Amino acid sequence: MLYIGKRDDGSVCGVADSKKLMEDIPNKVRDTLGLIVDVDLINENGLDVIKITVEENPYPVNYKGEYHYRTGSTKQLLQGSALTNFLLRKTGKNWDSIPLENITVEDLDKESFDIFHREAIFNALIHQDFSVGVPVQISVYKDKLYISNDCVFPANWTAETLMQKHRSLPHNPDIANTFFRAGFIESWGRGVEKICRLCKEYGISEPEYTVHPNDIMMMFKANMIAVAQKDDTVNAILALIKQNPSITYEALTEKTGKSRRTISRIITELKTTGTLVRVGSDKSGHWEINQ
Numbered sequence: 360m361l362y363i364g365k366r367d368d369g370s371v372c373g374v375a376d377s378k379k380l381m382e383d384i385p386n387k388v389r390d391t392l393g394l395i396v397d398v399d400l401i402n403e404n405g406l407d408v409i410k411i412t413v414e415e416n417p418y419p420v421n422y423k424g425e426y427h428y429r430t431g432s433t434k435q436l437l438q439g440s441a442l443t444n445f446l447l448r449k450t451g452k453n454w455d456s457i458p459l460e461n462i463t464v465e466d467l468d469k470e471s472f473d474i475f476h477r478e479a480i481f482n483a484l485i486h487q488d489f490s491v492g493v494p495v496q497i498s499v500y501k502d503k504l505y506i507s508n509d510c511v512f513p514a515n516w517t518a519e520t521l522m523q524k525h526r527s528l529p530h531n532p533d534i535a536n537t538f539f540r541a542g543f544i545e546s547w548g549r550g551v552e553k554i555c556r557l558c559k560e561y562g563i564s565e566p567e568y569t570v571h572p573n574d575i576m577m578m579f580k581a582n583m584i585a586v587a588q589k590d591d592t593v594n595a596i597l598a599l600i601k602q603n604p605s606i607t608y609e610a611l612t613e614k615t616g617k618s619r620r621t622i623s624r625i626i627t628e629l630k631t632t633g634t635l636v637r638v639g640s641d642k643s644g645h646w647e648i649n650q
Contacts, residue, residue: 364408367432373406380409392420424636424647438649442633478554479566479577481543483508485535488573507576592617593625597648600635604645 364374374380381400388396388411397412420426426437428445437445483495483506491509498505510530529535538544555565558579569576595615599606611622629635636647 361411361413362408363411364406371403371406371408374409377407377409384409384411392422394420421636424638425649426633437633442649478544478557479506479579481538482551482554483577485529485531485538485544486510486575488530491573502581504579504581505576506579507574509574592621593629596622596625596629597634600646601648604647606646 363380364372364377366372377400381398384398385396388394394413394416399410399412401408401410426442426445428435428437480495480497486508487495488509493509495506495508498507535544558565564580567578567580569578592615596611599611599614603610608619608622608626611617612619615622626635630637633649636649638644638647
């Protein structure tokens with residue numbers, strides 16, 4: 360609840376022209392924020408006080424493209440990672456559940472799929488303990504990727520054992536045989552070896568293994584040169600938008616030398632994180648940067 364006509368210490372100072380405010384406040388709140396609020400006029404000590412009641416909203420509400428957070432008597436403008444975390448927490452989402460628009464398989468790096476899809480995923484399925492009821496889990500971050508699965512290791516096996524030559528002991532031999540016959544894997548017992556070889560060929564470090572008695576987790580680190588190149592493109596887009604907030608996708612494509620698809624993907628990511636906000640229509644609107 361918000362009171363107009365009271366000081367911070369709760370003492371009453373009243374408001375002038377309360378009838379006009381009673382008419383204006385609901386309309387302005389609705390038109391500016393899209394919220395419907397209850398506005399009541401109360402009298403305390405012979406003075407008019409307006410009480411505004413706002414129901415809790417399950418979704419974040421912005422004011423002219425900006426998000427503010429109130430702590431005590433102070434108001435903070437949310438930007439950058441603070442804004443991102445607020446939006447995710449408010450909507451009950453995480454990065455894994457947020458789809459990126461305008462993305463096709465062709466946008467994804469084929470070399471990463473060679474390692475990730477053909478080797479790491481198949482290897483996890485071959486050794487997965489499906490009786491546990493927990494699926495193979497994949498977590499993707501900007502600079503790393505995790506694959507974890509429940510499995511049953513031979514006694515005394517460690518991460519070092521996996522990196523060395525070892526016997527092929529698939530927990531699911533029928534799945535392994537199916538993948539082999541389908542051409543998804545070249546041979547048994549060489550999954551880790553091939554993953555490490557492919558990582559070396561594509562210029563990324565070998566995966567790091569964390570081995571527990573009943574599960575294993577692989578961490579792939581990104582090729583930071585590729586990450587840096589993407590960051591350069593992001594910075595170039597933001598610099599161009601800062602110079603000309605009304606710049607079009609076509610102009611961004613021409614000035615950066617990147618494809619329209621790449622520009623669209625990066626713009627979508629920046630909008631998702633709250634770094635970039637579109638104000639107005641596609642034709643007559645403009646961009647605003649929150650950093």
